[in-house]
Amino acid sequence: MNKIVADQYWGRVVDTMSEALLIISNKGVILSVNRSFEEMTGYTAAEATGKPCTLLECNACELIINDKRTGWCKLFDPEGEDVRRCRCEIVKKDGTRLAALKNASVLYDEDGNQLGAVETLTDISELDRLDRKVELLTRQLDQTDGYCGIVGISREMKKVYGIIEKAAASDAPVIIFGESGTGKELVARAIHERGHRRNGPYVQVNCAALNESLLESELFGHVKGSFTGALRDRKGRFETAHGGDLFLDEIGDIPLSIQIKLLRALETKQFEHVGDDHPITVDVRIITATNKNLIELISQNKFREDLYFRINVLPIQLPPLRHRKEDIPLLVETFMRRLNEKTRKNIRGIRREAMNALVAYHWPGNVRELKSILHYAFTIAESGPINCEHLPPQLLEHVPLEKETSSLQNVKDHRQKQALLEALKEAGGNQTRAAKLLGVNRVTVWNRIRKYGIDIRRDV
Numbered sequence: 001m002n003k004i005v006a007d008q009y010w011g012r013v014v015d016t017m018s019e020a021l022l023i024i025s026n027k028g029v030i031l032s033v034n035r036s037f038e039e040m041t042g043y044t045a046a047e048a049t050g051k052p053c054t055l056l057e058c059n060a061c062e063l064i065i066n067d068k069r070t071g072w073c074k075l076f077d078p079e080g081e082d083v084r085r086c087r088c089e090i091v092k093k094d095g096t097r098l099a100a101l102k103n104a105s106v107l108y109d110e111d112g113n114q115l116g117a118v119e120t121l122t123d124i125s126e127l128d129r130l131d132r133k134v135e136l137l138t139r140q141l142d143q144t145d146g147y148c149g150i151v152g153i154s155r156e157m158k159k160v161y162g163i164i165e166k167a168a169a170s171d172a173p174v175i176i177f178g179e180s181g182t183g184k185e186l187v188a189r190a191i192h193e194r195g196h197r198r199n200g201p202y203v204q205v206n207c208a209a210l211n212e213s214l215l216e217s218e219l220f221g222h223v224k225g226s227f228t229g230a231l232r233d234r235k236g237r238f239e240t241a242h243g244g245d246l247f248l249d250e251i252g253d254i255p256l257s258i259q260i261k262l263l264r265a266l267e268t269k270q271f272e273h274v275g276d277d278h279p280i281t282v283d284v285r286i287i288t289a290t291n292k293n294l295i296e297l298i299s300q301n302k303f304r305e306d307l308y309f310r311i312n313v314l315p316i317q318l319p320p321l322r323h324r325k326e327d328i329p330l331l332v333e334t335f336m337r338r339l340n341e342k343t344r345k346n347i348r349g350i351r352r353e354a355m356n357a358l359v360a361y362h363w364p365g366n367v368r369e370l371k372s373i374l375h376y377a378f379t380i381a382e383s384g385p386i387n388c389e390h391l392p393p394q395l396l397e398h399v400p401l402e403k404e405t406s407s408l409q410n411v412k413d414h415r416q417k418q419a420l421l422e423a424l425k426e427a428g429g430n431q432t433r434a435a436k437l438l439g440v441n442r443v444t445v446w447n448r449i450r451k452y453g454i455d456i457r458r459d460v
Helices: 002-015 035-041 059-066 125-142 155-168 184-194 212-220 256-268 294-299 305-311 325-343 352-360 366-380 393-397 406-426 431-438 442-451
Strands: 020-025 030-033 085-091 097-108 114-123 174-177 202-206 245-249 270-272 279-281 285-290 314-317
Touching: 020 035, 035 097, 035 114, 059 085, 097 125, 155 184, 155 314, 174 184, 184 202, 184 245, 184 285, 202 212, 212 256, 256 270, 256 305, 294 305, 325 352, 325 366, 352 393, 406 431, 406 442, 431 442
Parallel strands: 174 285, 174 314, 202 245, 245 285
Antiparallel strands: 020 030, 020 114, 085 097, 097 114, 270 279
16 A cells, blocks of 8 residues: 555655656667656656757766767666766756756666666856855965966066066967976966956966867867757857967867867867868867977877967076975965965974975976975964975885985985884894885895894884
């Protein structure tokens, strides 16, 4: 009797849910939706039922369906756990976009066979709006420091600022060269904000983040029916950036097929949507950036020479942090001030030994790595100034010996002694086994035992 009652009221229960619910067959066809789905998307149950699940043009699904895996959707893959809960954007019936939180789960019968899937969509548009506002406010806060948010007073950085000013006053294409973590994105935004297009849009695309088909659609847009899942016309980033600046990050990773179309768009200021032959004219200034050697890529036939000369009109070379070490104290002061405001910890200043270690380090990850290391130090430290004990071990291990202070050497000696004691304890006092655990030879272990005055019978 209870089951009959439950079945009788099941439809009402589903319609009381605040989340949109849809049931999908294992072939990707919508079988059923609830009332919240109708209210959220604008589609009636009659309009949605029987349609493919790509009806909503979910941007998370674009990646899932285009991924070359077995089956039409990664949700039904054993390795598809990462798509069962995700943040996404859907397109409503009126063409507007809606930020949503998707939960998806596969339905099985009693024998373990896949019947289909059930999905819920939660409207998080207000949360998304607040996230964007926080991001904007954070960016504005960051830009109170230095030159448009770029921190540095070295001769190398002053030279960069001068080129940024010249580039901002021009409409010529700009290309920013620099290692990963040097701040290429900040420079691109500074060019926009200092230029006469600052009241126009600033649009950014990471060319390395999308596969070939998605990148083409992202840049140039598409028309309805141009590929599977293209249920409506969609503008690309070129159109969105009309009257402003378009920043193409990681330009060295763009596929050759798209390089041809990009070159034509730059030369003629015209392009076509994917699946259409109607030319669209735009007024866009291009800013590109790369951490790769484009000349080398050209010699390997991975980058078009004509495109290189088209984008390389105003080059800006960002120096790595190891070439402007006089900026490190200022960067440390700036980042520590921001971290103090964010964490509300009572951490003030940095010991000279710790600053010496930061200056002596070679910084393969540049400014981004410095920010991460200071985040680490703020997590470890409770109060007072930052000292060497608050810095990550990998930094101390790579500091050149001639630059180390006695305090820094004491910290390294302490860590080395502790590692030796732990290895000896795990090896039961056997020096040969301890050497293997530490990745050194037996003589080194013996020398360190003498150096630190370790008594195996007493200390191990």
